[in-house]
Amino acid sequence: MMKSIPAIIITLCFGILISGCNTSDQVSSTPASSSNTPLAAPATENASAETVTPAEPLATPSPGPENPALPLSRYALSAELDYDTHVVKVDEQISYINTSDSELDELLLLIEPNSYPNGFTLGALTWENGEPISNYSLSDRELLIHLSENLLPGNAIAIIITFQLNLPNQNAPYGYTDRQTNMGDWYPYVPPYIPEEGWLVREDAFLGEHLAYDMAEFEVEIQLANSFAANGGELVLAASSIPEIDGNIYRYHHTPARNFVWTVSHLYLEQETQEGEVLVKGYSFPYHPQADGPALEETAKALTIFNELFGPYPHKALTVVEADFLDGMEYDGLIFLSHAFYDYYTGDPQSNLTIIAAHEVAHQWWYGLVGNDQALEPWLDESLATFSEIYFYETAYPDLTDWWWENRIYFHNPQGWVDSTIYEAAGFYPYRDAVYLRGVMFLGELRDLMGEEAFLEFLRAYLEQFRYRQASGDGFFNLLSEHTSADLSGMIGTYFSRR
Numbered sequence: 001m002m003k004s005i006p007a008i009i010i011t012l013c014f015g016i017l018i019s020g021c022n023t024s025d026q027v028s029s030t031p032a033s034s035s036n037t038p039l040a041a042p043a044t045e046n047a048s049a050e051t052v053t054p055a056e057p058l059a060t061p062s063p064g065p066e067n068p069a070l071p072l073s074r075y076a077l078s079a080e081l082d083y084d085t086h087v088v089k090v091d092e093q094i095s096y097i098n099t100s101d102s103e104l105d106e107l108l109l110l111i112e113p114n115s116y117p118n119g120f121t122l123g124a125l126t127w128e129n130g131e132p133i134s135n136y137s138l139s140d141r142e143l144l145i146h147l148s149e150n151l152l153p154g155n156a157i158a159i160i161i162t163f164q165l166n167l168p169n170q171n172a173p174y175g176y177t178d179r180q181t182n183m184g185d186w187y188p189y190v191p192p193y194i195p196e197e198g199w200l201v202r203e204d205a206f207l208g209e210h211l212a213y214d215m216a217e218f219e220v221e222i223q224l225a226n227s228f229a230a231n232g233g234e235l236v237l238a239a240s241s242i243p244e245i246d247g248n249i250y251r252y253h254h255t256p257a258r259n260f261v262w263t264v265s266h267l268y269l270e271q272e273t274q275e276g277e278v279l280v281k282g283y284s285f286p287y288h289p290q291a292d293g294p295a296l297e298e299t300a301k302a303l304t305i306f307n308e309l310f311g312p313y314p315h316k317a318l319t320v321v322e323a324d325f326l327d328g329m330e331y332d333g334l335i336f337l338s339h340a341f342y343d344y345y346t347g348d349p350q351s352n353l354t355i356i357a358a359h360e361v362a363h364q365w366w367y368g369l370v371g372n373d374q375a376l377e378p379w380l381d382e383s384l385a386t387f388s389e390i391y392f393y394e395t396a397y398p399d400l401t402d403w404w405w406e407n408r409i410y411f412h413n414p415q416g417w418v419d420s421t422i423y424e425a426a427g428f429y430p431y432r433d434a435v436y437l438r439g440v441m442f443l444g445e446l447r448d449l450m451g452e453e454a455f456l457e458f459l460r461a462y463l464e465q466f467r468y469r470q471a472s473g474d475g476f477f478n479l480l481s482e483h484t485s486a487d488l489s490g491m492i493g494t495y496f497s498r499r
């Protein structure tokens with residue numbers, strides 16, 4: 001997410017990230033309305049409850065967009081949205097593969113919607129063979145399933161969960177407003193498991209992001225209860241990938257990906273452009289036609305620039321959506337840009353629309369392809385996404401590079417430690433200054449010290465080493481030491497408090 005806009009939107013409300021009160025749901029018998037998506041599940045036909053079986057044999061691990069080195073867990077989701085009542089009924093099957101080196105005696109599902117009062121109602125929870133799962137607990141955002149038999153490394157287990165979501169009314173990536181319904185982080189998912197540490201789960205904070213994701217495969221089927229909103233507007237659906245449409249059912253296949261997000265509005269205007277092998281889709285509200293084309297074009301431009309600089313974008317589509325909330329927000333395959341960027345678009349590339357489009361597209365590499373602990377080491381994705389903006393300007397608008405440094409960085413006279421967590425900052429601006437802006441200053445100094453060629457080589461090596469995985473600060477610096485013999489201790493001491 002990018003939250004650092006000077007001048008125009010200085011009153012950005014980071015309160016949009018505040019979650020509702022936490023609840024602990026009781027099991028109810030609310031069934032989901034749609035049937036479960038059939039799966040080629042990894043367990044055998046006569047598997048008893050909790051039987052675990054080896055995952056499919058791995059493909060030759062030659063990392064690449066279509067061939068992740070790690071086997072992927074699979075999420076099959078079937079959702080029906082009632083746009084007017086803000087209720088979503090979901091059937092989900094998770095085929096989880098233990099890619100860690102540890103035996104697991106429990107399986108954790110993170111359920112972000114359960115942090116809202118009455119936001120999540122569990123219907124049924126069963127093993128793949130339909131046998132109910134009884135040994136579990138649900139508290140706050142965590143549904144913990146205790147396994148009677150350990151899940152060995154490389155083995156798979158499948159569960160089925162049905163639930164209903166009552167969406168919160170909020171201007172945010174998850175929830176509904178008068179203008180749109182956003183479905184970010186809307187389904188239970190298994191967080192990364194870090195050997196000797198456990199599940200990578202962090203508390204929500206008043207700023208920043210706190211989730212981490214494994215790469216996974218998503219099969220998603222979405223049905224709109226009605227094709228039109230109650231006010232008569234035709235509903236338009238945008239998502240992380242391009243659907244196959246069968247009547248009023250939209251089917252998506254999104255892989256390898258960190259997550260799957262979708263959004264619906266009765267107002268969206270839709271446009272698209274083909275950028276190499278990638279179809280870039282744009283969705284916006286009908287209030288500022290002068291901004292719609294540029295939002296799409298700058299997104300496509302950034303995609304091409306980063307593709308050539310860092311390495312290939314892994315999907316066939318990228319979607320940019322006007323958000324009915326302040327700020328931008330990244331998801332895998334889809335980025336949100338605030339309506340304010342469109343409303344105040346001045347027609348030139350010094351606009352926030354251009355800056356933040358580049359920023360959020362860069363997250364497809366630094367967040368999407370390379371994952372990280374967004375709560376404890378947010379600099380890993382945010383400083384690199386912000387630094388990528390300078391590559392965008394150097395390539396697309398070279399006359400504006402000095403302007404970018406001055407406006408984006410020096411104007412704020414940033415202070416603070418680059419490796420601050422989302423819990424340590426005294427507020428939004430101190431957080432942004434430390435993590436995003438001083439992060440950029442660090443990377444800029446590093447680039448100057450190493451030289452452009454070696455620096456870019458390092459970034460590409462970082463992408464290669466952590467593609468589809470979780471990066472870490474240790475991993476970043478260990479790899480860096482292989483790419484430069486310069487003494488970095490002074491520079492690191494200037495910017496980092498934990499090194």
Ligand SMILES: [Zn+2]
Pocket residue numbers: 001002003359363381382385
């Ligand atoms: Zn960001």
